[in-house]
Amino acid sequence: MKLATTLLTGTLILGGLGAGAYAMTDKQPLQSVSANSTTISEEQAKEIALEQTNGGNITKMSVDTDDRTKKYEFDIVNGEFEYDVDIDFNSGKVVEFDQERLDSDDDRDDGISIEEAKLSLEEAKKLALKEQAGTIVETELDRDDNQLRYEIEIHTDDNHEVNVDIDAMNGNVLNVEWDD
Numbered sequence: 001m002k003l004a005t006t007l008l009t010g011t012l013i014l015g016g017l018g019a020g021a022y023a024m025t026d027k028q029p030l031q032s033v034s035a036n037s038t039t040i041s042e043e044q045a046k047e048i049a050l051e052q053t054n055g056g057n058i059t060k061m062s063v064d065t066d067d068r069t070k071k072y073e074f075d076i077v078n079g080e081f082e083y084d085v086d087i088d089f090n091s092g093k094v095v096e097f098d099q100e101r102l103d104s105d106d107d108r109d110d111g112i113s114i115e116e117a118k119l120s121l122e123e124a125k126k127l128a129l130k131e132q133a134g135t136i137v138e139t140e141l142d143r144d145d146n147q148l149r150y151e152i153e154i155h156t157d158d159n160h161e162v163n164v165d166i167d168a169m170n171g172n173v174l175n176v177e178w179d180d
Contacts, residue, residue: 040092042121045072048092049085053078061121062138062153063089071095077102117141117148117168124150124171128164131173132156141168149174 040048042061049072050056056078064073070089075082086096117124125136134156142151148168155161165175 039090040087042072044092045087045089046074048087048094049074049076049083052085052094052097053081053083056083058141060138060140062140064137069095117150119150119166119168119171121150124166124168125152127166127171127173128152128154131164131176132162134162147174 046058046061049058053076056076058074058076060073060075062073064071072087072089074085074087076085077083080102082100082102084096084098085094087093088095121139121141125139128136128150132154134154136152137155138153140151142149150166150168152164152166153161154164161179163175163177163179164173166172167174
């Protein structure tokens with residue numbers, strides 16, 4: 001009888017461990033999927049977007065999340081057209097592509113091009129993050145009062161929004177503005 005009780009207790013313990021292990025593995029696929037996911041770099045996304053538009057000038061670049069999908073968003077002017085190209089942050093697939101013909105009333109962003117700036121977007125982003133720590137959610141190259149500048153939007157860890165303007169020619173911080 002003592003042997004039967006020992007075997008029964010051992011079986012119950014092993015069964016409980018097995019059920020616990022099964023419950024643990026049942027939750028594992030979510031973790032393994034996220035661990036295996038990859039992201040494409042901003043430079044790779046830029047190349048994909050420019051390939052879609054046969055070149056052009058990137059006038060705006062941002063990272064956004066819609067419906068839990070993170071994506072790079074590009075505004076590109078090429079000749080008579082303005083394009084909006086969205087690239088999936090993980091797969092590099094084009095998830096949205098819009099083309100609009102510019103007419104004489106449209107703002108062509110004064111021919112602004114990231115290539116025109118002496119300071120790279122990456123350098124401007126580093127300077128902005130040195131000014132204010134957080135997560136960059138949007139960048140835009142703009143010309144105000146004939147001055148080429150990067151406008152960089154940062155979300156802080158304490159849920160504030162900070163806009164940092166960086167001179168695209170020399171890297172000077174032009175303005176820091178906090179939004180609540």
